[in-house]
Amino acid sequence: MSKRTAKMRLVSIYNCRSGMILGKAVYHENGKMLISNGMELTDRFINRLNEQGVTHLYILDPLTDDIVIDETIPFELRTRTIQMIQTLFKNIHEVKGKRKLSDLIRISDFQKSIQNIISLLQSNKRVVDLLTHIHVKDNYLFSHSFNVMIYTSALAVEKGLPSEKIYEIAVGCLLHDIGKLLLPEEILHKPGRLTNEEFAQIKEHTNIGFELLRKEWDIPLLAAHCAFQHHEKWDGTGYPRGLKGEEIHPYARIMAVGDVFDALTTHRVYRRAMLPHEAMELIFSETNLHFEQGIVELFRKKIAIYPIGVTVKLSTGETGVVVAYNQHCIDRPIIRIFKGESGEDLKSLKEIDLSKELSVMIVECDAIL
Incomplete structure (x- = not known):
């Protein structure tokens, strides 16, 4: 199996809908493929995966047809x-x-x-x-x-x-x-x-x-x-x-x-x-109570809290998808905007680097389109 997979958006199992096309195969932990990429999702598949603890799926989407997702471990x-x-x-x-x-x-x-x-x-x-x-x-x-x-x-x-x-x-x-x-x-x-x-x-x-x-x-x-x-x-x-x-x-x-x-x-x-960003906030609230402060700070620098492919809403009202990390500032990723401030579809996509646009914040993650 290839280490890299493209042309996909990460969608919560709760936001998946019948008719969506799976962009990345779902496997059992024993290595057996359960659902192949390219398959059309049905309500039955979605409900079954939810029951089995699957939280997100990669869905084919032309908005993200050039995104490359690296697996941390092959x-x-x-x-x-x-x-x-x-x-x-x-x-x-x-x-x-x-x-x-x-x-x-x-x-x-x-x-x-x-x-x-x-x-x-x-x-x-x-x-x-x-x-x-x-x-x-x-x-x-x-x-x-x-x-x-x-x-x-x-x-x-x-x-x-x-x-x-x-x-x-x-x-x-x-x-x-x-x-x-x-x-x-x-x-x-x-x-x-x-x-x-x-x-x-x-x-x-x-x-x-x-x-x-x-x-x-x-x-x-x-x-x-x-x-x-x-x-x-x-x-x-x-x-x-x-x-x-x-x-x-x-x-x-x-x-x-x-x-x-x-x-x-x-x-x-x-x-x-x-x-991930919700869990990170909870961990931060336990700094110097449950966890050592230096370890928490190091963890935040190393772990992706806004995964590539996830849909986010910004403080500007715009909606986009995370397309890349800033290695020096991973909680401020690069966002591809496809909906404007009023929720309208943009005729041409644009990208914003949150590490440079410090006044813009992510206000919603895993946003429903």
Whole structure:
């Protein structure tokens, strides 16, 4: 599959309509194509994808026929890595954590995939945008673990950490929720609000994960501490130990932001997924409470909050589509305007660079046309 795809606009599943033409195929996480690009959408397809947690689709649109969308991680590498996570997690669940990880998966293959991803992030330090991956997921835990690894590893690269430390934190991210595999499924997958007793059980996954990982010779001990500390908070109100500020390991501080961001931007049975800019605002509101300020600021510089292809409305009243990032100022992208201030279709398109037009703001994202 080609790394680049063009001629498309990113549309919320809630704004998709029968008759639209799919611009980018939808895959299952196992790599199997579910709907090919070029297919005409029907209400049945749209409803089914919504039920399966798909939040956005790329739709063919002549307004954006020259837009090129880069995938942060190549399709094949993502699929292969998630399949390994899935195999490992299912095996751990079946044996109830009573066997070594090296007995359940080829650790060398696991290490190779992680190192390939790290090399990719180091060689191309572009903005991270995971909305380019349109997949139907078997299990939230698999894709969440992968996404947290990408977000966190990208921040570790941006911070200039050496490769061996990035590897440690990447392994820790992939396995940070491993303790959940030994929790009762009826609690783990409960769609409603948890009772205090059930939440107390959920919180035990940090201790369980740490105990599982610290005994593994092939897993860095600091990766085990990622599982142990990823729910600690900067102000000391987290768990399991209520660590505060710099008492929390730097890996866990970096990882906490990616963990929450991915959770907020993923569809769950009990709530609708937030758009990246909405999740970022919530994370900013938790600066120096849940998160370390410097990490939040770095995250905002690295993560695309207005994905290429998404429709936006500006403070001028005009409507357009994001066509490019400004690497030096990613929250001020380049917009192609196709509707004027009164909502009229423009005879000729124009583009505006928000990094230069500072008085113009994005006031609505994923705008309905």
